[in-house]
Amino acid sequence: MRIRFWYLDETIKKGGYQMIITRAEALNHFDYNKATGELIWKSPRGNSVAVGDVAGTNNHGYLQIRFNYKSYYVHRVIWLLVNGEWPDQIDHIDHNGFNNKLDNLRNVNHQGNGKNRRLNKNNKSGVCGVGWTSSRKKWRSVIEHNNKAIHLGFTDDFFEAVCLRKSAEIKYGFHINHGNR
DSSP states (O other): OOOOOHHHHTOEEETTEEEOSOHHHHHHHEEEETTTTEEEESSOBTTTBOTTOBOOEEETTEEEEEETTEEEEHHHHHHHHHHSSOOSEEEETTSOTTOOOGGGEEEEOHHHHHTSOOOOTTOSSSSTTEEEETTTTEEEEEEEETTEEEEEEEESOHHHHHHHHHHHHHHTTOOTTTTOO
């Protein structure tokens, strides 16, 4: 059984998120320090939060706050404070989820966010989209674009396979930091 609350029915939905906190509320309760990228509480919240405390706790590599019984990622609240609207998705350009300086954040869609991913931990070649194919004894280059895997080629030379991949990243508009650790 699903319980509905009157205040949830009047929220605005954007990008799959229920927008309960407004910019006016955020401005009343938070300050943003542009130099450090920190969200600062302007009002006390019970015994655990004092005025001037840095807002946010670690949640899987991103800072998160609780406000009015709802969880929010700090980088999304910062975007709301600075730009006056909720973002679709926030991309941390340097892949550091704790670096919430404005020059490290950009509003992107899901596809754009996928074009600036860090290198997977289980990657063996050290380059995203390049791997050794033992059955052919060759390096294979591949890229994903519009949810389709595009085979770029097989080659004997690792450097050539990397060049194929990097050229495709430029062609399909991947961020320059894509694939960095």
